Amino acid sequence: MTETSSIQVRINGDDREIPPGLSVSGLLVWLDLNPALVVVELNREILDRGRYEESYIVEKDLLELDHFVGGG
Amino acid sequence: MDTPLRIADRDFSSRLIVGTGKYKDNPTMVEAIRATGAEMVTVAVRRIDLDRTKEEGVLYHLDPEEFFLLPNTAGCYTVEDAIRYARLARAAGFTEWLKLEVIGDQDTLLPDTHATIEAAKILVDEGFKVMAYTNDDLISALRLEDAGCVAVMPLASPIGSGLGVVNPYYIREIKRRLEVPIIVDAGVGTASDACITMEQGVDGVLMNTAIAVAEDPVAMGEAMRLAIHAGRLAYLAGRMPSREIAVPSSPTLGMLD
Numbered sequence: 001m002t003e004t005s006s007i008q009v010r011i012n013g014d015d016r017e018i019p020p021g022l023s024v025s026g027l028l029v030w031l032d033l034n035p036a037l038v039v040v041e042l043n044r045e046i047l048d049r050g051r052y053e054e055s056y057i058v059e060k061d062l063l064e065l066d067h068f069v070g071g072g
Numbered sequence: 073m074d075t076p077l078r079i080a081d082r083d084f085s086s087r088l089i090v091g092t093g094k095y096k097d098n099p100t101m102v103e104a105i106r107a108t109g110a111e112m113v114t115v116a117v118r119r120i121d122l123d124r125t126k127e128e129g130v131l132y133h134l135d136p137e138e139f140f141l142l143p144n145t146a147g148c149y150t151v152e153d154a155i156r157y158a159r160l161a162r163a164a165g166f167t168e169w170l171k172l173e174v175i176g177d178q179d180t181l182l183p184d185t186h187a188t189i190e191a192a193k194i195l196v197d198e199g200f201k202v203m204a205y206t207n208d209d210l211i212s213a214l215r216l217e218d219a220g221c222v223a224v225m226p227l228a229s230p231i232g233s234g235l236g237v238v239n240p241y242y243i244r245e246i247k248r249r250l251e252v253p254i255i256v257d258a259g260v261g262t263a264s265d266a267c268i269t270m271e272q273g274v275d276g277v278l279m280n281t282a283i284a285v286a287e288d289p290v291a292m293g294e295a296m297r298l299a300i301h302a303g304r305l306a307y308l309a310g311r312m313p314s315r316e317i318a319v320p321s322s323p324t325l326g327m328l329d
Binding site: 011012013014031033037038039041046047048049064065066067068069070071072 | 101119
């Protein structure tokens with residue numbers, strides 16, 4: 001039996017291949033992002049920081065990774 | 073002299089609120105904002121560009137311990153979008169404070185006041201402290217106050233236009249009729265505009281472009297700090313009545329033959 005080597009998800013409007021079995025925390029580490037500076041929507045629902053560890057990403061998930069930028 | 077700017081239950085050391093957009097680089101932004109003396113600064117919520125450096129995030133440059141960050145809903149054209157961005161901003165972890173803006177038209181960036189009022193009601197119910205960007209229209213301003221906004225922010229003129237206060241009468245009328253603080257938001261182009269705006273008696277001014285795209289943003293930041301202070305003091309001092317005939321300043325009696 002072979003394990004799937006990657007799954008396809010949609011992150012910030014782009015299709016991406018990511019390793020299977022990642023939690024949201026794991027994904028942020030994999031993308032080299034600081035969780036304290038990121039806000040996450042998983043399938044259009046805002047995810048509290050406290051749930052990053054327990055929320056696992058599966059094929060076809062829709063993720064938005066947002067942050068604060070300069071604005072008026 | 074002057075009292076602090078009080079919004080909801082919080083005092084702010086400056087009556088100037090500044091945006092963080094459009095600066096040529098982040099060090100210039102930070103230095104310019106420090107020159108303005110502003111305590112409250114606005115930020116926007118956007119997607120992280122995963123193909124570029126993460127340093128574009130404004131929090132790498134602005135310490136929330138030094139500045140009070142006010143997230144905005146800039147770029148939102150519907151009630152639903154504004155609410156989504158507001159919730160994301162709150163989840164980002166800093167604050168329930170929000171600069172609500174719902175734009176109604178791409179060319180003028182004028183606010184959709186009807187949608188803004190609707191969004192304000194929902195967000196106030198959700199516990200947000202809403203500072204609402206709106207037109208220089210008294211009725212919309214009154215409705216936003218009724219909706220529970222902690223501050224109402226009429227424009228001086230369109231966003232990024234630099235035209236200054238186009239209707240000081242309406243701004244004064246809004247200030248006269250509302251209890252909540254009035255922050256004039258958008259349209260200031262240079263220091264005299266900021267000063268004239270504060271002379272209308274409003275509680276504060278929010279600006280971004282005028283400082284960010286000045287040739288020397290740090291110098292303009294300092295100019296704005298002084299202009300806001302000067303305008304506020306002139307308002308508190310009570311200006312002389314203006315008249316269309318001359319009145320001599322020196323005695324007319326005691327002239328030599």
